[in-house]
Amino acid sequence: MLTKKFFKTKDETEVTFEFNRSDVTKVALVGDFTDWQTVEMKFNKKSQSFKTKLRLPKGGVFHFRYLLNDSEWENDYQADQYLPNEFGTENSVVSTTA
DSSP, X not given: OEEEEEOSSSSEEXXXXXXXXXXXSOEEEEEGGGXXXXXXXXXXXXXXXXXXXXXXXXXXXXXXXXXXXXXXXXXXXXXXXXXXXXXSSEEEEEEOOO
8 A cells, every 4th residue: 555645845655555464474565666676564553554654756667566475476456557577577667656
């Protein structure tokens, strides 16, 4: 799940990435905004989901996926769109245009 917070005085958007699946014990966010390096997501007991917040440049389109338990790739089911990748699957896409 994606949640976006737009700032009036900054050229960036705060994006909260959230992933929830009961059989998962570890989730990492991977995207072109991190040069495809993993960002570990913290488990939130209250929402029973993994979350992380990042500030991304306003007006951009960014590809990302979730890496589950260091072995399984998953998309965000509420992404802004999906685009094919070079591996024959699709990436989730988040747009930071207000």
